[in-house]
Amino acid sequence: MIRRWYLWLPLLAFVGFVVLVTSGLMRPMEREVVSRMVGKPIPGFALKPAISELPGLSSADLEDGRPKLMNIWASWCLPCIAEAPQLEALKAGGAEIVGVAIRDKPEDVARFLAQNGNPYSRIGADDLSAVQLEIGSSGVPETFVVDGDGIITYQHIGDVRAEHVPMLLEKLEDAAQ
Amino acid sequence: MIAELGLAALWLAAALAGLQLIAGVQSVRQPDGPLASLARPAAVIQGVLAAFAFLMLLWLFAQTDLSVKLVAANSHSAKPMIFKLSGAWGNHEGSMLLWVTVMALAGGLIGYLERRLPEVTMQATLATQAFVGLGFYAFLLLSSNPFERLATPVAEGMGLNPLLQDIGLAFHPPTLYFGYVGLSVAFSFALGALLTRQVTPNFARAMRPWVLGAWIFLTLGITAGSYWAYYELGWGGWWFWDPVENASLMPWLAATALLHSVSVLAARDALRAWTIMLGVVAFSMSMMGTFLVRSGVLTSVHAFAVDPERGTFILVLLGIYIGGALTIFALRAGTVQEGERFTATSREGALVFNNVMLSAILAVVLVGTLYPLLTEAFGIRVSVGPPYFNPVAAIFTLPMLAVMAVGPLLRWRRDGAKRISKPAVFLTICVLLVAVLVTYLSNASLLAILGLAFAAALAVGSLLPLRGRNLLRTPLATWGMVTAHFGIAVALFGMASESAFSIEKLVAARPGDMTEVGPWKITLDGIEPVAGPNWTALQADLRASYKGGSAITLQPQSRTFWSPERETAESALAARWNGQLYAVMGSGIEDGRRQLRLWWKPFVPMIWFGGILVALGGFLSLIGRLTADLKRHYVRRRSAERREDAQV
Numbered sequence: 054m055i056r057r058w059y060l061w062l063p064l065l066a067f068v069g070f071v072v073l074v075t076s077g078l079m080r081p082m083e084r085e086v087v088s089r090m091v092g093k094p095i096p097g098f099a100l101k102p103a104i105s106e107l108p109g110l111s112s113a114d115l116e117d118g119r120p121k122l123m124n125i126w127a128s129w130c131l132p133c134i135a136e137a138p139q140l141e142a143l144k145a146g147g148a149e150i151v152g153v154a155i156r157d158k159p160e161d162v163a164r165f166l167a168q169n170g171n172p173y174s175r176i177g178a179d180d181l182s183a184v185q186l187e188i189g190s191s192g193v194p195e196t197f198v199v200d201g202d203g204i205i206t207y208q209h210i211g212d213v214r215a216e217h218v219p220m221l222l223e224k225l226e227d228a229a230q
Numbered sequence: 231m232i233a234e235l236g237l238a239a240l241w242l243a244a245a246l247a248g249l250q251l252i253a254g255v256q257s258v259r260q261p262d263g264p265l266a267s268l269a270r271p272a273a274v275i276q277g278v279l280a281a282f283a284f285l286m287l288l289w290l291f292a293q294t295d296l297s298v299k300l301v302a303a304n305s306h307s308a309k310p311m312i313f314k315l316s317g318a319w320g321n322h323e324g325s326m327l328l329w330v331t332v333m334a335l336a337g338g339l340i341g342y343l344e345r346r347l348p349e350v351t352m353q354a355t356l357a358t359q360a361f362v363g364l365g366f367y368a369f370l371l372l373s374s375n376p377f378e379r380l381a382t383p384v385a386e387g388m389g390l391n392p393l394l395q396d397i398g399l400a401f402h403p404p405t406l407y408f409g410y411v412g413l414s415v416a417f418s419f420a421l422g423a424l425l426t427r428q429v430t431p432n433f434a435r436a437m438r439p440w441v442l443g444a445w446i447f448l449t450l451g452i453t454a455g456s457y458w459a460y461y462e463l464g465w466g467g468w469w470f471w472d473p474v475e476n477a478s479l480m481p482w483l484a485a486t487a488l489l490h491s492v493s494v495l496a497a498r499d500a501l502r503a504w505t506i507m508l509g510v511v512a513f514s515m516s517m518m519g520t521f522l523v524r525s526g527v528l529t530s531v532h533a534f535a536v537d538p539e540r541g542t543f544i545l546v547l548l549g550i551y552i553g554g555a556l557t558i559f560a561l562r563a564g565t566v567q568e569g570e571r572f573t574a575t576s577r578e579g580a581l582v583f584n585n586v587m588l589s590a591i592l593a594v595v596l597v598g599t600l601y602p603l604l605t606e607a608f609g610i611r612v613s614v615g616p617p618y619f620n621p622v623a624a625i626f627t628l629p630m631l632a633v634m635a636v637g638p639l640l641r642w643r644r645d646g647a648k649r650i651s652k653p654a655v656f657l658t659i660c661v662l663l664v665a666v667l668v669t670y671l672s673n674a675s676l677l678a679i680l681g682l683a684f685a686a687a688l689a690v691g692s693l694l695p696l697r698g699r700n701l702l703r704t705p706l707a708t709w710g711m712v713t714a715h716f717g718i719a720v721a722l723f724g725m726a727s728e729s730a731f732s733i734e735k736l737v738a739a740r741p742g743d744m745t746e747v748g749p750w751k752i753t754l755d756g757i758e759p760v761a762g763p764n765w766t767a768l769q770a771d772l773r774a775s776y777k778g779g780s781a782i783t784l785q786p787q788s789r790t791f792w793s794p795e796r797e798t799a800e801s802a803l804a805a806r807w808n809g810q811l812y813a814v815m816g817s818g819i820e821d822g823r824r825q826l827r828l829w830w831k832p833f834v835p836m837i838w839f840g841g842i843l844v845a846l847g848g849f850l851s852l853i854g855r856l857t858a859d860l861k862r863h864y865v866r867r868r869s870a871e872r873r874e875d876a877q878v
Contacts, residue, residue, distance in 0.1 A: 064556035131816040
């Protein structure tokens with residue numbers, strides 16, 4: 054009888070699994086995704102417009118010399134609605150805000166903006182959360198401060214509350230220097 | 231005192247598992263040895279002791295004994311009794327104890343009852359069961375002692391995660407555990423049969439009720455879990471391909487394949503090595519699921535009880551059991567004699583196809599679940615979601631559904647394609663007709679259209695095995711198969727309909743405002759505060775009327791629990807026979823308006839109704855098999871008695 058080599062395949066696959074998860078367990082846990090990208094340049098990307106009225110967003114747009122707020126949000130996210138007035142306040146305070154819409158549909162985005170106001174100068178559609186993951190964001194909403202050279206200087210996790218507005222404006226000012 | 235009693239019982243149970251292992255191994259080597267009669271009683275007593283330990287834990291939770299660390303961390307004296315009790319297993323330590331208890335009880339049951347197999351196979355099976363059990367006892371006693379006392383008792387407990395304070399969820403984890411444990415028994419049987427070279431139809435018959443039972447519980451567990459995610463998380467979806475959900479789906483897929491292959495082995499003595507393999511895989515999947523959920527290697531929306539150290543422990547157990555089992559398989563499967571032969575167009579052929587497709591779907595889900603882990607090893611972060619899972623799983627699901635619709639019409643061993651050509655053509659027309667109709671009438675996606683078309687054909691096809699039969703004399707197992715297959719069609723219809731016809735609306739409303747969602751007119755009457763036993767909430771009063779009919783009231787809430795402090799959205803549902811209206815209240819906006827999110831989801835309850843039908847089918851089948859076994863047992867005893875009488 055020839056030894057049936059294929060009977061060993063299940064074991065081989067299992068060993069592969071064990072190696073994979075062991076390496077996963079050994080890696081330090083990144084519970085705090087927060088600071089990982091702070092101080093680093095934004096990775097290259099180009100997102101198509103989320104709605105036809107506004108341009109999309111690419112990493113080049115974040116390197117035009119002016120610091121910006123990059124808001125990661127979605128029309129299906131309820132905290133994003135709560136956050137909308139604060140974004141308006143930030144805009145009124147002189148901040149330029151660009152948006153990344155996560156796993157969204159154009160008509161939903163348009164409806165959201167019609168109802169909650171539109172503080173954005175650009176909105177890119179991130180249908181697969183690809184950019185979101187690249188910049189180290191793990192949920193919506195999150196707001197990044199990006200300086201004029203495309204370096205991330207601050208990451209705010211969760212919705213922006215009224216008390217965060219002055220702090221974010223200050224961070225923007227710091228980023229300008 | 232109670233806690234110490236529980237702990238002592240647990241240690242004793244572990245010791246008996248050790249004894250069971252030694253006795254089992256010894257008597258496999260030396261069938262007439264001194265220890266041969268010990269394994270079965272050891273299994274029974276072990277079951278009793280583990281059950282006693284679990285009862286003690288329930289007692290501690292019922293009393294809210296705050297000197298016990300686990301109770302203090304997870305309970306609260308103000309909690310309703312049912313949630314105090316469910317708190318006993320709503321945490322890592324307690325749920326592991328529940329697992330061990332059910333496993334020990336199952337071991338006791340086979341030790342006490344199962345007499346069909348050669349004794350040496352039973353000894354090997356009981357030894358395997360004890361070996362698996364020992365790992366879990368070690369886990370429990372060495373790193374997750376549920377009975378640990380606090381040095382100084384606290385004045386009040388820390389509460390239970392408010393999201394988990396829900397009747398559906400109180401019974402969701404135990405349901406899954408019953409399933410996992412059933413698969414562990416199947417695993418023990420498979421190894422016992424492989425080690426003693428007894429891969430026979432009798433082995434399949436002994437294993438089948440456990441596989442069926444496990445499969446029923448897994449089906450119910452997944453159905454309940456999906457419904458929980460649907461109405462509790464308030465996102466309006468019913469399946470997210472989240473790692474935790476996948477972890478519960480994979481054992482189900484393996485168990486479904488096993489269920490079918492074990493039937494082939496029992497009826498036709500074919501698919502021997504394959505059935506053994508599936509027995510090992512099904513249990514691996516349940517352990518792997520537990521590992522993925524508990525270890526936190528994968529980030530999940532409902533990652534609870536994450537602890538890398540415990541993850542490592544489970545991984546070691548996984549390595550020992552699964553690695554060991556697969557090694558034995560590789561060494562031994564070659565010696566398993568080839569079973570009976572059959573042609574491609576036969577009942578066996580259709581079942582093999584089903585098995586291959588189910589395995590492929592399992593692989594698709596497994597790869598998708600682990601892929602982020604793989605890319606992370608190379609420093610790339612990705613998220614795998616519905617755009618991958620839905621179409622790729624569909625590639626294998628659709629052919630499987632097609633064969634499922636006609637397969638039960640085929641005869642065992644060999645059959646002509648001609649005999650089923652009429653129903654096959656009829657069902658194909660059915661698919662095409664529905665597909666054309668839906669495409670014409672709606673703008674549903676391709677997958678949704680295919681889903682609706684296949685659901686219709688499968689619903690018809692699943693009933694065909696009953697055609698021309700005397701329904702009263704049809705075996706229960708056949709009724710079970712028909713019901714389960716029909717349930718799959720119903721669930722599929724619900725899924726496809728939800729995807730094709732759902733209407734969603736997001737509004738900011740003031741009291742008095744009216745809005746329309748599909749056929750519904752909804753008025754916000756007012757918003758008022760309400761209070762529960764351990765929460766306060768803002769509750770919206772919605773008046774909804776379907777096509778101008780009489781109004782019903784929906785009261786979604788935005789709840790704040792005060793121990794621990796946490797906000798959750800309680801959705802409100804209005805169910806009609808043809809769908810559900812789903813309402814969630816969001817946060818307030820400064821001008822006094824309130825966010826409301828409303829969905830009209832036609833036929834969405836069919837998803838869970840179908841799931842329940844599938845489980846019911848399994849249950850009918852189980853009852854049918856068990857009564858047939860009992861009858862056979864009774865007849866055999868009677869004839870043995872008669873023979874004795876004749877000799878006298």
